[in-house]
Amino acid sequence: MLGDLKPPEVIRSVRFRQSNSLELHNPFPITGKEISKQFREKVIFDKASFQFPLGAKIAVTGANGAGKTTLFKMILDREDGISLSPKAEIGYFAQNGYKFDRNQGVMEFMLENCDYQASEIRAVLASMGFSSNDVRKELSVLSGGEIIKLQLAKMLLGQYNILLMDEPSNFSIFLQWKH
Numbered sequence: 001m002l003g004d005l006k007p008p009e010v011i012r013s014v015r016f017r018q019s020n021s022l023e024l025h026n027p028f029p030i031t032g033k034e035i036s037k038q039f040r041e042k043v044i045f046d047k048a049s050f051q052f053p054l055g056a057k058i059a060v061t062g063a064n065g066a067g068k069t070t071l072f073k074m075i076l077d078r079e080d081g082i083s084l085s086p087k088a089e090i091g092y093f094a095q096n097g098y099k100f101d102r103n104q105g106v107m108e109f110m111l112e113n114c115d116y117q118a119s120e121i122r123a124v125l126a127s128m129g130f131s132s133n134d135v136r137k138e139l140s141v142l143s144g145g146e147i148i149k150l151q152l153a154k155m156l157l158g159q160y161n162i163l164l165m166d167e168p169s170n171f172s173i174f175l176q177w178k179h
């Protein structure tokens with residue numbers, strides 16, 4: 001059956017605005033110096049060092065269980081050896097998703113801790129393929145892909161200058177990031 005799948009015909013591009021005050025200047029906003037992590041006898045990192053340069057799009061790859069999610073959590077928790085630019089505001093897309101309040105509506109979820117107007121949110125959701133009917137739904141009835149898109153939209157509307165996305169790619173969507 002997989003052979004019958006066709007690529008999506010329309011690739012939509014979505015623009016998100018970003019405030020200049022969030023601009024980072026540190027040439028390496030995230031660095032790790034000799035970070036170590038071990039769960040019982042399993043060593044995940046042994047004095048590993050890295051530098052993530054400003055403006056870079058970096059893919060962290062590795063086998064299941066290699067330590068990708070662990071690395072993200074170490075960065076978020078600013079664990080020993082991790083240095084972040086003081087101006088860093090990190091938006092995080094969690095691999096295992098959020099626990100959704102069954103009775104929460106799509107707009108209610110999007111408006112929570114968000115500086116955008118409802119009309120702007122509706123426009124963004126529409127450009128990501130949500131119909132006005134979808135926007136009136138409760139989170140509990142959304143499909144897996146819709147929930148992921150909604151989480152992504154919420155993260156992209158947030159006031160962040162670094163995005164850590166843990167495997168958000170289980171569906172087809174094309175997003176273009178422009179200042």
Ligand SMILES: Nc1ncnc2c1ncn2[C@@H]1O[C@H](COP(=O)(O)OP(=O)(O)OP(=O)(O)O)[C@@H](O)[C@H]1O
Pocket residue numbers: 039042044062063064065066067068069070071095
């Ligand atoms: N809190 C924990 N306690 C014990 N072991 C843990 C803990 N968190 C992670 N691990 C183990 O550490 C290893 C790395 O896990 P991690 O989730 O970082 O892998 P990953 O690279 O993100 O894998 P995947 O590709 O499946 O998402 C795994 O073997 C996992 O079982």
Ligand SMILES: [Mg+2]
Pocket residue numbers: 068069070095166
């Ligand atoms: Mg993972």
